[in-house]
Amino acid sequence: MEDQDDSPQVDLLITNARLIDGTGGPSRKADLAVRGDRIARIGDRASIDPASARQVIDATGLVLAPGFVDSHTHDDFAVLVDPAMRPKVSQGVTTVVVGNCGISGAPIRLKDSPPPPLNLLGPAERFAYGRFADYAAKVDATRPAVNVAALIGHGTLRVATMRDISGRASAGEIDRMRQLLADSLDAGAIGFSTGLFYPINSGADADEVVALAEIVGEKGGVYTTHMRDEYDHVIDSLEETFETARRAQVPVVISHHKCAMPENWGRSRETLPLIAAASQRQSVGLDAYPYAAGSTVLYPEEARDDVRIMVTWSTPHPEVSGRDLADIAKEWGCSQEEAGRRLLPAGAIYFQMDEADVRSILAFPLTMIGSDGLPHDQHPHPRLWGTFPRVLGHYVRDVHLFSLENAIHKMTGLTAARFGLADRGLLREGYAADLVLFDAAKIRDTATYADPIRAAEGISAVFVNGQPALEGARAGRLLRRN
Incomplete structure (x- = not known):
């Protein structure tokens, strides 16, 4: 009698998710299994045995997307x-x-x-x-x-x-x-x-x-x-x-x-x-x-009274980062264009x-x-x-x-x-296991113009090539032209 292989058949199983596959088509409730860096199976609860997985995530109430x-x-x-x-x-x-x-x-x-x-x-x-x-x-x-x-x-x-x-x-x-x-x-x-x-x-x-x-x-x-x-x-x-x-x-x-x-x-x-x-x-x-609003390098000649400009960085004056060009110009007693020239090289946000x-x-x-x-x-x-x-x-x-x-x-x-980008962007069997789980009722950006370095809310898990990126895994790669 041959020995039975008792090892799990998949590395990750996400169950009870609202699956949105990236095509623009309607969502559906489904389970998704990952083996290595690929999506191994997509189906209903009966088609994938949780006992076959090393890790199981119950995604009830969450959206699963590419x-x-x-x-x-x-x-x-x-x-x-x-x-x-x-x-x-x-x-x-x-x-x-x-x-x-x-x-x-x-x-x-x-x-x-x-x-x-x-x-x-x-x-x-x-x-x-x-x-x-x-x-x-x-x-x-x-x-x-x-x-x-x-x-x-x-x-x-x-x-x-x-x-x-x-x-x-x-x-x-x-x-x-x-x-x-x-x-x-x-x-x-x-x-x-x-x-x-x-x-x-x-x-x-x-x-x-x-x-x-x-x-x-x-x-x-x-x-x-x-x-x-x-x-x-x-x-x-x-x-x-x-x-x-x-x-x-x-x-x-x-x-x-x-x-x-x-x-x-x-x-x-x-x-x-x-x-x-x-x-x-x-x-x-x-x-x-x-x-x-857009953001790029600061061009002093583009300064005008009807468009707000916020300075994002300045090599000679790093202390003004995050301040409006108009306020800097007023403080320095000069035009916005002249203030911009003093700040160069610099970057800016243009509310245009x-x-x-x-x-x-x-x-x-x-x-x-x-x-x-x-x-x-x-x-x-x-x-x-x-x-x-x-x-x-x-x-x-x-x-x-x-x-x-x-x-x-x-x-x-x-x-x-x-x-x-072949094998990316869709939830399909055989495609790369690049996945995101989020709460559609809670997801929101928290970064603002005044306080821009803030993580979003509502993201539950992110997998890149099957590995948990939010937990610190670094599994990215260069995607070469096919």
């Missing part, structure tokens, strides 16, 4: 210097897309201070990866608590290869950028981003962007863009975005879509139909964060959007959820810690902007599909 995929982050170095990634795992995020807005941590080596906005990622010594393959190896060796999917920034490529970044790259410089980009994609990067608004990137014309983006299209990646203008010329910038992606034959994602400054409030009534029409001709997506536009953009069917958080800011925007619970608590439960199932889809299945 781990949230943060579609827009600047966590390139955060995953290396703070691999526990508490700002993200505490809100249910299991995968971060890094390298957005044309700035990425690789491929570049820097000795001098990084030019804005590269300095949002940290000081020069962090930029130590001349090849993306070196950065990828470092991520895998560090094993952060979240998975990492990486874009290559156009601004990073320009600073790494060009003598003068104020204008268009020469043919030779474009060739060098193309080679760096191709090597990075071959080493596992999932795509390419531009930050055409920023000085390190704004000198590039559409032809330069196409010359790079077409490589991404050939290799099956995605192109994301912080457009040239989100203000008065937002329509022109959208048209440039669509045309560039069409010429390069590449899927495109519009980063943190907005209609900024009071004179442009309400223009989402123009932009969203334009995006919808373009999406019928080509692959177009967009991301957004659930706040009416309209809540009605924010809601329209969030509810738009193609919109993914992305935090756009800046983890190295001394006084960060609350979106760094609060984005996903804010959507689920404020916009789903309190405002009823969309259903819980729709919100989860925008955070999981839609994002994984847009970025080509």
Whole structure:
């Protein structure tokens, strides 16, 4: 008679959950079993024996969803210097897309201070990866608590290869950028981003962007863009975005879509139909964060009386972090623009959007959820810690902007599909066990503009590749292009 194997058949069994699978379809009551780093079984109570599991979690009253995929982050170095990634795992995020807005941590080596906005990622010594393959190896060796999917920034490529970044790259410089980009994609990067608004990137014309983006299209990646203008010329910038992606034959994602400054409030009534029409001709997506304020480096020339600006950090004056620029200017007896110049280099939160536009953009069917958080800011925007619970608590439960199932889809299945993250973003047998358990009645963001470093409430458990991230497990990995 052969010996019986009495060892458990699964490592984790979650029972009695309200399962929302990430597709946008209706929820259902189900049990889910995990073996190793994969979802082994989804079914009713009778189909999975609790005695077969090493650990059983009774999820009565809780929602079980795929781990949230943060579609827009600047966590390139955060995953290396703070691999526990508490700002993200505490809100249910299991995968971060890094390298957005044309700035990425690789491929570049820097000795001098990084030019804005590269300095949002940290000081020069962090930029130590001349090849993306070196950065990828470092991520895998560090094993952060979240998975990492990486874009290559156009601004990073320009600073790494060009003598003068104020204008268009020469043919030779474009060739060098193309080679760096191709090597990075071959080493596992999932795509390419531009930050055409920023000085390190704004000198590039559409032809330069196409010359790079077409490589991404050939290799099956995605192109994301912080457009040239989100203000008065937002329509022109959208048209440039669509045309560039069409010429390069590449899927495109519009980063943190907005209609900024009071004179442009309400223009989402123009932009969203334009995006919808373009999406019928080509692959177009967009991301957004659930706040009416943005955050980036401080530009003193953008100071104006009708838009509040809060300083998030300042190298020469760190003591003003968290204060309004107008108050600093009044104290110093100068204009806001002059005060801003004294603070440089610095970062800021700009209260420049309209809540009605924010809601329209969030509810738009193609919109993914992305935090756009800046983890190295001394006084960060609350979106760094609060984005996903804010959507689920404020916009789903309190405002009823969309259903819980729709919100989860925008955070999981839609994002994984847009970025080509195989086996992620859905609750399906054989998929990666990236999971979040939360209380839909209690989940909420607690981070505020005045007190931004605060964990959300209502998250019960987070698993990354089957391991408990809230308890300190670091099981993340680089998600390479398939």
